[in-house]
Amino acid sequence: MIQIRGLSKSFVGQDGSVVHALRDVDLDIDENEFLTILGPSGCGKTTLLKAVAGLIPWNDGDILIDGSAVRGPGPERSMVFQNFALLPWATVLDNVGFGLRMRGIGRAERDERARALIEMVGLSGFETKRPGELSGGMQQRVGIARALAVEPRVLLMDEPFGAVDEQTRRLLQEELLSIWERRRMTVVFITHSMEEAVLLGDRVVLMSARPGQIAEIVPVPLPRPRSSDVGAIERSSDYVEVTAYLWDRLRDMHTEHRPSKVAG
Amino acid sequence: MSALVERRGATAVRRRRLSWRRLPAAPVSLAAGAVLWELIGRVADVPFFPPLTTVLGRLADMVSSGQIIGSLGDSLLNLALGFGISLAAGLAVGVAMGRYRKVEAALGVYVYALLTAPSLVFAPIFFSLLGEGRGSIVAVVVMYTVFIVIINTASAIRTVPGHLVEMARSYGARETQVLLRVILPAAAPMIMAGVRLGVGRAVTGMINGEMFIAVVGLGRIVTQAGGRFDGASVLAVLLVIIAVALGAVALVQAVDRRITRWVPKTTKDGL
Numbered sequence: 001m002i003q004i005r006g007l008s009k010s011f012v013g014q015d016g017s018v019v020h021a022l023r024d025v026d027l028d029i030d031e032n033e034f035l036t037i038l039g040p041s042g043c044g045k046t047t048l049l050k051a052v053a054g055l056i057p058w059n060d061g062d063i064l065i066d067g068s069a070v071r072g073p074g075p076e077r078s079m080v081f082q083n084f085a086l087l088p089w090a091t092v093l094d095n096v097g098f099g100l101r102m103r104g105i106g107r108a109e110r111d112e113r114a115r116a117l118i119e120m121v122g123l124s125g126f127e128t129k130r131p132g133e134l135s136g137g138m139q140q141r142v143g144i145a146r147a148l149a150v151e152p153r154v155l156l157m158d159e160p161f162g163a164v165d166e167q168t169r170r171l172l173q174e175e176l177l178s179i180w181e182r183r184r185m186t187v188v189f190i191t192h193s194m195e196e197a198v199l200l201g202d203r204v205v206l207m208s209a210r211p212g213q214i215a216e217i218v219p220v221p222l223p224r225p226r227s228s229d230v231g232a233i234e235r236s237s238d239y240v241e242v243t244a245y246l247w248d249r250l251r252d253m254h255t256e257h258r259p260s261k262v263a264g
Numbered sequence: 265m266s267a268l269v270e271r272r273g274a275t276a277v278r279r280r281r282l283s284w285r286r287l288p289a290a291p292v293s294l295a296a297g298a299v300l301w302e303l304i305g306r307v308a309d310v311p312f313f314p315p316l317t318t319v320l321g322r323l324a325d326m327v328s329s330g331q332i333i334g335s336l337g338d339s340l341l342n343l344a345l346g347f348g349i350s351l352a353a354g355l356a357v358g359v360a361m362g363r364y365r366k367v368e369a370a371l372g373v374y375v376y377a378l379l380t381a382p383s384l385v386f387a388p389i390f391f392s393l394l395g396e397g398r399g400s401i402v403a404v405v406v407m408y409t410v411f412i413v414i415i416n417t418a419s420a421i422r423t424v425p426g427h428l429v430e431m432a433r434s435y436g437a438r439e440t441q442v443l444l445r446v447i448l449p450a451a452a453p454m455i456m457a458g459v460r461l462g463v464g465r466a467v468t469g470m471i472n473g474e475m476f477i478a479v480v481g482l483g484r485i486v487t488q489a490g491g492r493f494d495g496a497s498v499l500a501v502l503l504v505i506i507a508v509a510l511g512a513v514a515l516v517q518a519v520d521r522r523i524t525r526w527v528p529k530t531t532k533d534g535l
Contacts, residue, residue, distance in 0.1 A: 053434055073434050085431035089449050089526035099435040101445070132528050150435065 001186055002029040002052065002154065007061035009047055020211030021047045022058070027205065027214060032184040036191055036201030038246060040253055044212025045190045046158055052188065053079050053156050065154070075103065078152040082159040084139045086131040086146075092118060093127040095142050099150040117145040120179065137168035144176070148183075157189045161196070170230075173199060177227035194246040198222070198239055199230065204246060208253050216249065218242060312495035323500035331485065332504060339470055339481035340508065342398060346405020347466040347512075351459065354410045358417025358455075363447065368418065375418075379411035384472055391477050401473035401480070408469030409462045416458020420451035453527050456520040463516045467509040482508075 004027040013019045021044040029035050037045045050056045052063055054072040063070040065077070078099060086095050094101075096114040105113075118124060121141040131139050140160055147155055161169040173196060180187060191197050197204045201220050208215040221238050233239055298316055305315030326332045360367040361375070386407050390400040424447050432446045448455075474483020482501050489497035 055430055055434055073436050075436065077434075079431075079434045081427060081431060083427055085427045087428065087446065087449070089452075089524075098432075098445075102432065102435040102437045102441055130526055132526070 001031040001033075001066060002027075002188075003062075003064040003067075004028075004048075004052070005062045005064070007048070007051065007058055007063065009044070009051065009056075009058040009060075022051075023211035023213050025061070025212070025214055027217075029186060029188060032186055034180060034187045034189065034200055034202050035205060036189045036197040036203075037205045037207060038191055038194060038197040038250075039207030039212075039215075040209050040250065041192065042212075043207040043209040045207050047212065048207075049079075049156050049158050049188060049190050052154075053077060055079075075150065076153045077156060078147040078150050078154075079156040079158065080140070080143050080147045080160045082162050084131070084136075084143045084163070086139055086142055088131050091128050091130055092123060092134070092142055095131065096145045096149055099146055103150065113149055114145070117149045118142075120148070121145045121175070135168070136164045137172060140164060140172065141175075144179075148179070152185060154186045154188065157187065159190050159192065162192070169196075174227050174230050176200065177225070177230075181225045181227055194243045194250065195234075197246065198242050199226065199233065204242075206246065206249055215253070218246065310495075311493055312498070314496045314499065318496050319499045319503065322496040323503060326485075326497065326500055332482075332501075335481045335485055336504065336508070339474060339483070342401045342405060342473065342481060343466055343470045343508070343512070345398070346402045346469060347409060347463060349402065350406050350409035350413055350462060350466065353406070354413025354458075354462065355417055355455070357410075358414040358458075359421055359443070359448070361414065362418035362421025362451075363443070375411050375414050378407070379415060383407040383469060384476065387473065387476050396477060398480075400477045401470065404473035404477065405466050405469040408472075409466040412465060413458050413462045416461065417451070417455050420454030420458070421447060423454065424450040453520075453524045456516070456524060460513065460516050460520065463512045464509060467505065467512060471505055 004025055007022055007025040008020070009022045010018050010020045025048060037048065039045050047056065051058050052070065054070050054074060054077070065074070087098065090098070093111060093114050096117055097105075097110040100110040100113060115127065118127060121144055123138060123141050123145070126134065126138070131142065134142070140163075143160065161172050164172065177200065187200075189197075189200055191200075198220055199222075204218045204220060205214055206216045206218060207213065220242055222233055222236065222242075226233050301316040303315075305313055305318070323332075357371065357375075361371055362368070383404065387400070387404055390403040390407075394400045394403060428446050428450060429442055432442045437445065470481075471483050471486070474481040475487050476483075479487055482505055485501050486498055489495075489501070
């Protein structure tokens with residue numbers, strides 16, 4: 001469904017040197033696939049996601065969605081942000097309806113659809129609250145509801161649970177799985193957590209830094225649906241094995257970039 | 265039993281002490297100021313600083329003779345016109361400067377130059393261009409007000425978090441939607457801070473304009489009373505001007521509270 005061909009992006013760093021945020025990235029993402037992208041910080045995973053979102057330009061290569069080139073944001077894609085990016089003056093209802101409003105949908109239909117999504121993410125009763133009155137986990141539920149309200153075919157998630165505490169994070173992971181199991185769509189999910197990448201993904205794209213490249217694509221041999229018994233999944237040998245393998249690869253990447261190694 | 269009574273007495277004392285602290289600060293300070301004015305006025309006994317009671321008496325005379333009301337209407341109209349123009353122009357130019365680097369580069373130098381220049385030096389220019397009518401006074405009010413509104417609006421726009429703009433764009437928002445639905449509301453608290461500064465300067469501009477260009481309104485009364493060495497009248501009008509300024513600021517604050525209700529209380533008190 002999404003084809004990324006030879007994607008490269010570089011920019012001039014503060015010290016004048018050229019930084020290759022992405023170099024020659026090729027990636028195919030299937031319809032209704034849950035793809036997680038894992039890598040050390042600075043590997044360009046957020047850059048890759050923002051390029052697919054149509055939010056930033058790139059130097060070389062193509063991104064195709066159903067065969068047509070991405071030239072900017074489009075109605076088939078929506079994004080969930082790491083820092084939630086909620087409007088602090090707007091109520092939960094208006095935040096969830098924001099994307100619909102941008103697409104010219106009138107108040108009545110907007111509110112109706114927003115209410116349905118608010119219920120789906122478990123925030124019924126909070127419609128008139130403002131983001132400042134909500135916990136981080138609740139704020140990201142609003143962010144997810146807003147992204148789902150526009151009924152995207154592709155959901156782009158940029159470390160969506162990176163800013164919430166561990167317990168909330170686990171709850172949100174389970175709920176995301178359960179939403180996705182009921183309502184299939186293509187998900188591209190950025191994370192720096194191996195466990196999260198394996199628990200959620202059909203495949204894990206492992207990226208390496210400087211330059212940002214795809215190091216390996218690791219299939220996750222875990223059964224679906226997974227939301228009903230996350231505990232059993234996490235105890236399964238496949239889960240343990242894949243997670244351990246990803247950590248081995250990541251640790252190698254970190255060691256390669258240790259200053260002493262570079263100097264030697 | 266006696267211990268109980270004693271304890272009760274102790275809490276009563278403590279309560280009385282606390283109630284001193286609970287006295288509202290503003291009225292106490294105003295009362296102290298009034299007493300001080302009255303005392304200094306009586307002791308000094310100079311024509312330009314009569315005691316408060318004399319000034320209040322004169323103010324009552326001026327109000328009942330209708331002198332204040334007519335002039336006040338004139339002045340308020342000058343103020344409203346000048347402040348309204350400053351607000352409209354200041355917001356438009358400020359948003360453009362904050363959002364578009366080219367506009368900032370083109371206009372920034374003028375705005376900063378005119379903000380720091382003493383606004384009253386432009387009075388003779390307006391006087392010769394617009395005559396001694398209302399136009400000149402309104403122009404002076406605008407000179408006093410508009411630049412502070414522009415500069416605050418521009419920096420308010422510039423400090424809007426980039427991720428909110430990015431979020432809006434990801435949902436396909438057009439530039440006008442980004443401006444109206446994200447940037448302006450996000451910048452509103454800081455824009456309103458500039459408007460609050462602007463309204464104070466507008467009152468100053470109104471009085472200066474009325475005193476130095478066309479002698480109308482409250483400014484005329486001040487000029488004429490000053491010429492007669494009538495200190496009580498000058499200070500009586502000054503009280504009216506202060507009342508106008510406080511009223512204007514209160515009006516802006518009421519609007520501000522409506523617009524920025526979403527800002528958390530703690531940061532709002534700090535502004």
